[in-house]
Amino acid sequence: MKVVIMGCGRVGARIASILDHNGHDVAVVDIDARAFRRLPNDFRGNTVIGTGIDEDVLRAAGIEDASAFVAVTNGDNRNIMAAQVARLMFEVPEVICRIYDPVREDTYRRLGLTTVCPTTTVSALILDHVIGAGDLLGARGREA
Amino acid sequence: MYIIVVGGGKVGYYLTKTLLNEGHEVLLIERNPEKVSTFAERFGAVVVAGDGAEAATLAAAGAARADVVIAVTGEDEDNLVVCQSARQKFHVGRTIARVNNPKNEQLFRLLGIDVTVSQTNYILNLIEQSIPERSFLHLLSLRHADLAIIEAKIGEGSPVTNRTIAEVQLPVDCVIAAIARGPELIVPTPATQILPGDDIIALTHREQEDELRRLLGCFVAT
Numbered sequence: 136m137k138v139v140i141m142g143c144g145r146v147g148a149r150i151a152s153i154l155d156h157n158g159h160d161v162a163v164v165d166i167d168a169r170a171f172r173r174l175p176n177d178f179r180g181n182t183v184i185g186t187g188i189d190e191d192v193l194r195a196a197g198i199e200d201a202s203a204f205v206a207v208t209n210g211d212n213r214n215i216m217a218a219q220v221a222r223l224m225f226e227v228p229e230v231i232c233r234i235y236d237p238v239r240e241d242t243y244r245r246l247g248l249t250t251v252c253p254t255t256t257v258s259a260l261i262l263d264h265v266i267g268a269g270d271l272l273g274a275r276g277r278e279a
Numbered sequence: 280m281y282i283i284v285v286g287g288g289k290v291g292y293y294l295t296k297t298l299l300n301e302g303h304e305v306l307l308i309e310r311n312p313e314k315v316s317t318f319a320e321r322f323g324a325v326v327v328a329g330d331g332a333e334a335a336t337l338a339a340a341g342a343a344r345a346d347v348v349i350a351v352t353g354e355d356e357d358n359l360v361v362c363q364s365a366r367q368k369f370h371v372g373r374t375i376a377r378v379n380n381p382k383n384e385q386l387f388r389l390l391g392i393d394v395t396v397s398q399t400n401y402i403l404n405l406i407e408q409s410i411p412e413r414s415f416l417h418l419l420s421l422r423h424a425d426l427a428i429i430e431a432k433i434g435e436g437s438p439v440t441n442r443t444i445a446e447v448q449l450p451v452d453c454v455i456a457a458i459a460r461g462p463e464l465i466v467p468t469p470a471t472q473i474l475p476g477d478d479i480i481a482l483t484h485r486e487q488e489d490e491l492r493r494l495l496g497c498f499v500a501t
C-alpha cells in the first residue's frame with residue numbers, strides 16, 4: 136500500500152517508520168528537512184521537502200497513486216486544507232487528518248473528513264486514569 | 280451590512296478602513312494583540328484580538344448575524360478554514376477568501392467559498408498588460424460564466440485587417456465589445472472596419488480564447 140504522510144514530527148515519523156517496517160511504500164513530506172532526522176536509519180521510504188498544501192509537492196510525493204494520506208503537521212488548518220486537497224483533487228481513498236481543536240474537529244468530521252483529535256482522546260485517557268481509577272479503587276474498597 | 284474581516288495585514292487594514300468609510304458595520308479580527316491595539320487607536324472598538332479560525336472567536340464576533348465574512352490573512356489554509364467555519368457553523372451567506380497561491384483558487388471554489396481573490400494573479404495580469412510586445416492579453420476572467428475579457432492588438436498581417444465586423448466569422452460565444460483606435464473607443468457596429476493598430480476588446484468563452492487568438496492573427500502566447 137502506498138501512503139503519503141504530511142508532517143514528520145513524532146507522530147508522523149512513527150507512523151512512517153511502522154508502515155515502512157510492515158513493507159508499505161511510504162513518502163513523508165515536511166517543510167523542514169531537519170525533521171527527517173526523526174526517521175530511523177533503515178527507513179526505506181521517500182522524503183520530500185515542501186508544504187503539503189501545495190499540489191506539486193504532493194504530486195512529487197506520489198499522491199496520485201496513494202491509497203492513503205495522513206495529515207499530521209502541528210497546524211490544524213494546514214492539516215484540514217491538505218486533507219481536503221488529497222480527497223477532492225487527488226481522490227485518495229483513505230484520508231486521515233489530525234485536528235487539535237475539538238470544535239474544528241467536530242465541524243470537519245461532519246463534513247466527511249476522517250479526523251483524529253488528540254485533545255479529546257488524550258484527555259479521555261488521562262481522565263480515565265484519574266476518575267476511572269478513583270472509582271475503581273472506591274468500588275474495590277467497598278467490596279473488601 | 281455587517282462584515283467581519285479576518286487578518287489585519289495591509290489588505291485587512293485598508294479593507295477595514297474602506298468598508299468603514301462606506302458606512303458598513305465592520306469587525307476586524309487579528310491574532311497579534313499589538314496590532315490590535317494600534318488598529319483600535321485608529322478605528323475605535325471595531326478590532327478584536329483572536330484567531331478567526333476558532334469557532335469561539337467567530338461566535339463572540341457575532342458571526343451568526345454577519346452578512347459577509349472576508350478572510351485576508353497571508354496563509355491560504357487559515358483563510359480556507361475561516362470561510363468554511365463561517366459557512367458551516369454560522370451559516371454566513373457570503374464568504375470571500377484571499378488566495379495567496381493562485382493554484383488554490385479551484386480548490387477553494389470546490390469547497391464552497393463564494394469568492395476567491397488572488398492578488399498574485401491580478402498583479403501578474405497588470406504586469407502582463409504593461410509589457411508592450413504582447414499582442415493578445417487576458418484582461419479579466421468572469422469565473423461564474425466561464426467567460427473572459429481579452430484585448431488583442433491587430434497587426435498589419437492580421438487576417439481580419441481592413442474587414443468589417445460583419446465579414447469576420449467569430450467563434451461561437453465571442454463578441455467584440457469595443458475597439459480602441461488611438462484616443463478613441465469605438466463601440467462597433469457590423470459595418471465597423473477593423474484597421475491595423477486597433478486594440479480589440481472582446482468578451483469570449485474561455486474555451487474559445489485560443490481560436491479567437493488565431494482568428495485575429497495573434498500568435499504570441501499569453
